[in-house]
Amino acid sequence: MSSATWQGRIAEIRVRLAELPRTRLATLPTPLDDCPRLSAELDGIRVLVKRDDLTGLAFGGNKVRQHEFVLGDAIASGADCLIQGSASQSNHSRQLAAAGARLGVETHLVPLQDAHSDPIQGNYLVSNLLGARIHPVPQGASVIDAKAELAASLRAEGRTPYVVGMGAQAALELAAVAYVEALFEIVEQLPPDTTLDYLYTTSQGSTQAGLLLACELLELPTRVVGIGPLDASHEAYIPPRGILELVQGAARRLGVETSVGLEDVIHDTDFVGEGYGVPSTDGIAAIHRLASTEGILLDPVYTGKGFAGLLAHIVAQRIPASSTVVFLHTGGLPALFEYAERLTGSRSPHGVGEQLPETPQSHKSHPESRETA
């Protein structure tokens, strides 16, 4: 499609986006950063990073962009409180608490009491500062059930709760809609005459679905690759067929046709490592690499693993030389502080930068460090 044609198509779909209820929360457009020092190490593959870690609200991330549509719908449908639950270090919960504070809507969080809830740090600390009402649930409980129970008890008090996150299909589809618009930003920011060959991101479904739909609507040749932060053993896992349903749901909400098929949904769970929320060795290496070449930080739970997937696919020559790749950075940075010890495992906790040999004992107290890096 010529640039004049895709510009026309973007304008058409922006009209439909403008018809959806929306709350303004994010600082948009986010930057698209070229990564020349990293790219120079990658056999002629040009990597750019779309900085959705910089959406602005309370440390940013992809949920700030998504909440514009999700909470637009919540408010339009008469909700008077919001419910979200997840791991204690949930970025989603933190960004919802910030949006709730900004909009003056009471926000209830149902965090799991897991390996990262005590002492309070990272996202959990920030969620508390933002004034969310916190209802902890024990490790091993179903967060989907806990959210449903809380919603029922709030309804019994005459309230109108709106539930987001895992298991909430409407919210997941609207979150995908937000990433249709994000792709428009990317194509408008790419240097002229650049073909977007690959688009990588860490996704559980919505972000990937929106990007897939947008690439189809603009008839781009782009291959969208989602790297999963969790696999089928986790309650929040959405299989490729579910991601396809999110594409279709987002298309319905925009009033457009889609013929995206299951074969287009490339969702790779090979970089999860030991499990959701457990840093992986290659993910940590990816964090150090992007930070030291470009000054861009990734997080250990989502984007470090996603970037590790991109680097591994480059090494495996799954991406031809001279391709242009955008990595969409979905945020998650407050978790860095909760995982400090694991991220600096080879360094003295006292002397910054002082290299010490790896001591397996230093991880003993961490049940997540079974791999003894």
Ligand SMILES: *Cc1c(COP(=O)(O)O)cnc(C)c1O
């Ligand atoms: C929530 C989250 C994701 C997954 O987003 P989806 O829209 O569910 O795909 C990825 N990265 C980070 C940092 C997140 O917080």
